[in-house]
Amino acid sequence: MKRVNINKLEEFIGQKVLVQGWVSQFRELKKFSFLILRERTGYCQIFIPSGITKSLHPESVIEIVGYVKEEKQSRYNGVEIVAESINIISEAHTLPFPINREEEIPPFNTLNIYRPLTLRKEKERCIFKIQSEIIYAYREYLRNNGFTEIQSTKMSKAGLESGAEMFEVEYFGEKMYLTQSPQFYKQMMVGVYERVYEIGKVYRAEGSNTNKHLTEFTGFEFEMGFIESVEEIMQMEENIFEHIFEHLNKFCINELQYLGVELKFNKIPRIEYSEAVNIIKKEYGITYEKIGLNTEAERLISEYIFNKTGSEFVFITKYPLSERPFYAMPSKEEGCSETFELLYKGMEITSGGQRIHNYEQLVNAIKEKGLNPESFESYLMPFKFGMPPHGGMGIGLERVLKQMLLLNSAEEASLIPRTKEKFIH
Amino acid sequence: MKRVNINKLEEFIGQKVLVQGWVSQFRELKKFSFLILRERTGYCQIFIPSGITKSLHPESVIEIVGYVKEEKQSRYNGVEIVAESINIISEAHTLPFPINREEEIPPFNTLNIYRPLTLRKEKERCIFKIQSEIIYAYREYLRNNGFTEIQSTKMSKAGLESGAEMFEVEYFGEKMYLTQSPQFYKQMMVGVYERVYEIGKVYRAEGSNTNKHLTEFTGFEFEMGFIESVEEIMQMEENIFEHIFEHLNKFCINELQYLGVELKFNKIPRIEYSEAVNIIKKEYGITYEKIGLNTEAERLISEYIFNKTGSEFVFITKYPLSERPFYAMPSKEEGCSETFELLYKGMEITSGGQRIHNYEQLVNAIKEKGLNPESFESYLMPFKFGMPPHGGMGIGLERVLKQMLLLNSAEEASLIPRTKEKFIH
Numbered sequence: 001m002k003r004v005n006i007n008k009l010e011e012f013i014g015q016k017v018l019v020q021g022w023v024s025q026f027r028e029l030k031k032f033s034f035l036i037l038r039e040r041t042g043y044c045q046i047f048i049p050s051g052i053t054k055s056l057h058p059e060s061v062i063e064i065v066g067y068v069k070e071e072k073q074s075r076y077n078g079v080e081i082v083a084e085s086i087n088i089i090s091e092a093h094t095l096p097f098p099i100n101r102e103e104e105i106p107p108f109n110t111l112n113i114y115r116p117l118t119l120r121k122e123k124e125r126c127i128f129k130i131q132s133e134i135i136y137a138y139r140e141y142l143r144n145n146g147f148t149e150i151q152s153t154k155m156s157k158a159g160l161e162s163g164a165e166m167f168e169v170e171y172f173g174e175k176m177y178l179t180q181s182p183q184f185y186k187q188m189m190v191g192v193y194e195r196v197y198e199i200g201k202v203y204r205a206e207g208s209n210t211n212k213h214l215t216e217f218t219g220f221e222f223e224m225g226f227i228e229s230v231e232e233i234m235q236m237e238e239n240i241f242e243h244i245f246e247h248l249n250k251f252c253i254n255e256l257q258y259l260g261v262e263l264k265f266n267k268i269p270r271i272e273y274s275e276a277v278n279i280i281k282k283e284y285g286i287t288y289e290k291i292g293l294n295t296e297a298e299r300l301i302s303e304y305i306f307n308k309t310g311s312e313f314v315f316i317t318k319y320p321l322s323e324r325p326f327y328a329m330p331s332k333e334e335g336c337s338e339t340f341e342l343l344y345k346g347m348e349i350t351s352g353g354q355r356i357h358n359y360e361q362l363v364n365a366i367k368e369k370g371l372n373p374e375s376f377e378s379y380l381m382p383f384k385f386g387m388p389p390h391g392g393m394g395i396g397l398e399r400v401l402k403q404m405l406l407l408n409s410a411e412e413a414s415l416i417p418r419t420k421e422k423f424i425h
Numbered sequence: 426m427k428r429v430n431i432n433k434l435e436e437f438i439g440q441k442v443l444v445q446g447w448v449s450q451f452r453e454l455k456k457f458s459f460l461i462l463r464e465r466t467g468y469c470q471i472f473i474p475s476g477i478t479k480s481l482h483p484e485s486v487i488e489i490v491g492y493v494k495e496e497k498q499s500r501y502n503g504v505e506i507v508a509e510s511i512n513i514i515s516e517a518h519t520l521p522f523p524i525n526r527e528e529e530i531p532p533f534n535t536l537n538i539y540r541p542l543t544l545r546k547e548k549e550r551c552i553f554k555i556q557s558e559i560i561y562a563y564r565e566y567l568r569n570n571g572f573t574e575i576q577s578t579k580m581s582k583a584g585l586e587s588g589a590e591m592f593e594v595e596y597f598g599e600k601m602y603l604t605q606s607p608q609f610y611k612q613m614m615v616g617v618y619e620r621v622y623e624i625g626k627v628y629r630a631e632g633s634n635t636n637k638h639l640t641e642f643t644g645f646e647f648e649m650g651f652i653e654s655v656e657e658i659m660q661m662e663e664n665i666f667e668h669i670f671e672h673l674n675k676f677c678i679n680e681l682q683y684l685g686v687e688l689k690f691n692k693i694p695r696i697e698y699s700e701a702v703n704i705i706k707k708e709y710g711i712t713y714e715k716i717g718l719n720t721e722a723e724r725l726i727s728e729y730i731f732n733k734t735g736s737e738f739v740f741i742t743k744y745p746l747s748e749r750p751f752y753a754m755p756s757k758e759e760g761c762s763e764t765f766e767l768l769y770k771g772m773e774i775t776s777g778g779q780r781i782h783n784y785e786q787l788v789n790a791i792k793e794k795g796l797n798p799e800s801f802e803s804y805l806m807p808f809k810f811g812m813p814p815h816g817g818m819g820i821g822l823e824r825v826l827k828q829m830l831l832l833n834s835a836e837e838a839s840l841i842p843r844t845k846e847k848f849i850h
Contacts, residue, residue, distance in 0.1 A: 003651060005571075020651050022616075022811055039651075040571060040619040059811040090782060092811035116613040116807040125617060132574040139561075146430075146465060149557040151643050151822075153841040154579070154626055155592075157850075167580075169603065170593040171640075172630070172845055178594065184850075185841065188541040191447075192550060194465035201579055201626065205597070215596075218576050226428060226445050226464075357515060378850040382541040386447055386484040386517035397576075416578040416610065420597055425582075425609075425803040 001065065007041035009079045012068045019044060019081060020063040020089070022120070024100060026056045035083075036076075037064065045074045048083045058099070059092035059120070108412050113424050115416065126255035127413060130248060131401055135199060137247035138220050141240050147222060148193040152185035154178055154201055158375065165205045167215075178203035181394060183327070184379050186223035187355060190390045191382045197222040202394070209420055210295075211409035212347060214398055216418040223392030230329070230338040230354040233391040234315050237342060237350060238268050241313065259405050269305055270315040273336075276301045292323050299346035316341050319353075326369045327362065329354040329391070338391070345403045352393025359383040426490065432466035434504045437493045444469060444506065445488040445514070447545070449525060451481045460508075461501075462489065470499045473508045483524070484517035484545070533837050538849050540841065551680035552838060555673060556826055560624060562672035563645055566665050572620040572647060577610035579603055579626055583800065590630045592640075603628035606819060608752070609804050611648035612780060615815045616807045622647035627819070634845055635720075636834035637772060639823055641843040648817030655754070655763040655779040658816040659740050662767060662775060663693050666738065684830050693767075694730055695740040701726045717748050724771035741766050744778075751790045754779040754816070763816070770828045777818025784808040 001018040009017070021039030033048040035056065046064055056062065064083050071080035096114060097104050099121050106112060118124060139149065155169055155176045167178040182198050189196040202219040227233065245265040248256060256263065271279075276293065280286050284300050293301065293316065305314040321330055321337040329338040339353030356362045362383055366373045373380065401413035411417035416425050426443040434442070446464030458473040460481065471489055481487065489508050496505035521539060522529050524546050531537060543549060564574065580594055580601045592603040607623050614621040627644040652658065670690040673681060681688065696704075701718065705711050709725050718726065718741065730739040746755055746762040754763040764778030781787045787808055791798045798805065826838035836842035841850050 020813065040573075057811075061811040061813045089813060090784075090808075090811045093784075093809045095810065113803070113806070116616065116803070117810050119613070119617045120810075128575065128617070129573060131576070135574055135576075136564075136568065139564075143561065148465075148554060149560055150553065150840060151556070151560075153641055153839075153843055155641060155843060168595040170595075188544070189840070191541065192544045192553070216578055216580060359515075359518075378538070378541070381538070383515075384518045385520065385542050385545075386482075386486040386515045388445065388486045388514060414578075415575060415614070418578055418580060 003063075005041045006037070006039055006044040007077070009044060009068050009081070010077055013070055013079065014068065016065065016067055016084070017081070018063060018065050019046075021061070023056045023058050023060045023062060023092070026058065028053065028055065035064075037062070043076050044079070044081060045071065045076050046081045046083055048086065052083060052085060054086050054088065056086075056088070057092045058095055059117075060088055061090040061092075063087045063089060108408065110411055110417050110419055110421055110424070115425055119415065122258060126252075126258050127401065127405060127407070128415065129255050130252050130259075130405065131397065131413065133248055133251050134244055134397065134400065135220075137244040138199070138240060139197070140247070141243040142195075142197045142222060145195070145236070147195040147197045147224070148189075150185065150189050150193075150196045150198050152179075152182045152189075152198060152200065154203070156184075157378075167203050167205050180204060182219070182221055186221055186392055187327075187379075187387075187390070188382045190223050190225040191385070191387055194225040194388070195222070196224075199397075202396075207420060211411075212295075212399060212402070214410050214414060214417055214419060217399075217410070217414070218397040220395040220397055221392065223390060225388040225390040227354065227389055227391055230317070230340065230352075230391055233352050233354065233393055234268075234270065234317075234340055234342075237352065237393055237395075238313075241265065241268075261405055263404070266309065266311040266313075268313040268315055268342075269309050269311055270317050270340075271301075271305070272318045273316055273320065274318070276316050279304055292320075293341075293348075295347075298343050298348055302343045302346040312345050314343050316343065324353070326365045326371065327355045329356050340393075342393075342395075344400065347399060347403055349399045349403065350393050350395045352391065354389070354391035357383065357387040357389050359387075428488075430466045431462070431464055431469040432502070434469060434493050434506070435502055438495055438504065439493065441490065441492055441509070442506070443488060443490050444471075446486070448481045448483050448485045448487060448517075451483065453478065453480065460489075462487070468501050469504070469506060470496070470501050471506045471508055473511065477508060477511060479511050479513070481511075481513070482517045483520055484542075485513055486515040486517075488512045488514060533833065535836055535842050535844055535846055535849070540850055544840065547683060551677075551683050552826065552830060552832070553840065554680050555677050555684075555830065556822065556838065558673055558676050559669055559822065559825065560645075562669040563624070563665060564622075565672070566668040567620075567622045567647060570620070570661070572622045572649070573614075573618040575610065575614050575618075575621050575623050577604075577607045577614075577623060577625065579628070581609075582803075592628050592630050605629060607644070607646055611646055611817055612752075612804075612812075612815070613807045615648050615650040616810070616812055619650040619813070620647070621649075624822075627821075632845060636836075637720075637824060637827070639835050639839060639842055639844060642824075642835070642839070643822040645820040645822055646817065648815060650813040650815040652779065652814055652816055655742070655765065655777075655816055658777050658779065658818055659693075659695065659742075659765055659767075662777065662818055662820075663738075666690065666693075686830055688829070691734065691736040691738075693738040693740055694734050694736055695742050695765075696726075696730070697743045698741055698745065698761075699743070701741050704729055717745075718766075718773075720772075723768050723773055727768045727771040737770050739768050741768065749778070751794045751796065752780045752787065754781050765818075767818075767820075769825065772824060772828055774824045774828065775818050775820045777816065779814070779816035782808065782812040782814050784812075 004017040021037040024038040025036040035046040066081040066083040169176040318336040342350035398410040398413040429442040446462040449463040450461040460471040491506040491508040594601040743761040767775035823835040823838035
């Protein structure tokens, strides 16, 4: 017999079927047993007459032959299977904790050796299903808008941003570094395809153990040429999020419902950095000595914007040039740059901006940061041979997921999270 | 004025437009000049009256305002622009070699510092456009067949296959390794979603400097649960390639034509490893002392199958168990395994198979390879808690591209290739 997937059972009412999956719940009563089976398309309720019952461990992989009957009281598509035979394919050992009772599961922790098991929980199944659909929607939107996907290397000779915070790789007796950002490669490819994007790993040897830092995360990156201003980059990102929200509301209805998340998209407000600083001072009486918005400032400005406009997102524009890498395009306003960050529910999830495209201007910008242009020979090369005005951005996928699904940390949005803490697997 | 993309010019005949792009070819004649402009949607022919002509360097980024006119002799969509004004946005330095005359370009070489420039050549633009569409088609097929995309870590505490050939990463004073394969994570996720796939970087600290080895390549991976036999894995891969071929024949017509490649898909023959060895002995008079098909054997057996069946692909099945990792499912035939390789035009591009899913059998298989099950605690965990019969495969994207497009080496199929040789960028 050929296996029938659980989401198709309604089409088999009155017929004999073979189903396969994991034992999610099992209750042995006096006269019969009762089973909830889990597989990739959902859950299904199975009635097991006493004659054929077996003691079944949660998570055992089994197959059942039985008749499909309509059962209005069933929570699972209004059907039930009455089992005729049960076959245990892989018997599970006793679980360390019941994985379908959230309250008995140890709280999420990178030291938890049971990640391969807890990933089977409904919450995690929802998180990573949504993750995969966010990725799908991101690509779909960009491909439909003339972007070409690229696969750049993740091992470089040196970093663009600074020497610190990079992981060293032993490469046949030489030193290489895991890339902090595909910035060089994205910009190089603007010279080839104008519009490029990449979804790939980004590495930061971050000392900080906060709920938003991972040492390895998934970066959504794009870079586009022939822009008139940085506004086009922000508009593209805004459109991407609008598309992602629409896509999830179509393809992840059950998952969003399970996690209690409602996704509504509003036009994203833009405010300048200096205005943000003023608002925080005026509204919350806080003055920052250091340039740059810290975690608290990000939270406060997001709160303010949400209360005023109802938007969970806000673009902060025109960051101080001194805070930005050498390739940031200066604004006509003294000391400002054509760069932005996107905050989502109080946390930075994107950094982006227009880049310098003129070779001589770029060489000078490198010198002004006290760096040596000779160390940037590879990076500078495309700029010698004609580069259009361009810009781009990078989104941290795990942070988006954390904020969207109200998770406690970015780690929970990574299958096998990597942080400075020790970890397992 | 808003920019018009070159592939839309036909809609603007008789109208004034603004176009932007790179100078691909420029010829200054006595009474006028003649320009071919390149941008992401194609090429366009521009006539420049002598009054407004400027000396234009190849690869300079320019914008032109002019009238679109029908021009039957134009190779580019049957239109031409008569320029009214020219503006140089970014002037290119003198090129080290003309990038549109293939014969004057230094042959491909990882030591070539000009990769960011040579990637702008038509050949490379075709290669990486096709690469991006292969990726798209791969994902599309699997998503439509119930697979969930995953993002696993690329830094692990240890390897599954063997300790050798791994790159060491300095991780806050401890040793980590770049993953040789997402095998562990894929199998773990079979317990979560049954069917999963990943497109990600794979690292091999390969000493070999051949035309097929890269130290960093892009792996297409999938793993699927509830299979009846390894045949289902091969069938899935066959379907994937059929879909990729169809997709490219629809979306990359010009690129395939430029590269002189015709894609026809035939049903893929399967032959057993022992039969392959016999054929090589009988047909070519070559006997191999060592177990395993070497490069020559792969080429010969592919040639034989192509001559017999017309298929450029061939699955070699039932590899000797001794040649396979511990997790390979043994066949009922003594000494054989339920594993396969897929050869494409004489080169291995995939390795796959059914995996052991029973915990006790897996522990014994680890011991039989002389390894210690305690070192595989993380890997073994999901098998304690119910795993279905499953299998999967991994495709090396760069090798597929090399074989499909008849490139000289896998390096040419990587934007910034990494090999043992020294390299730039």
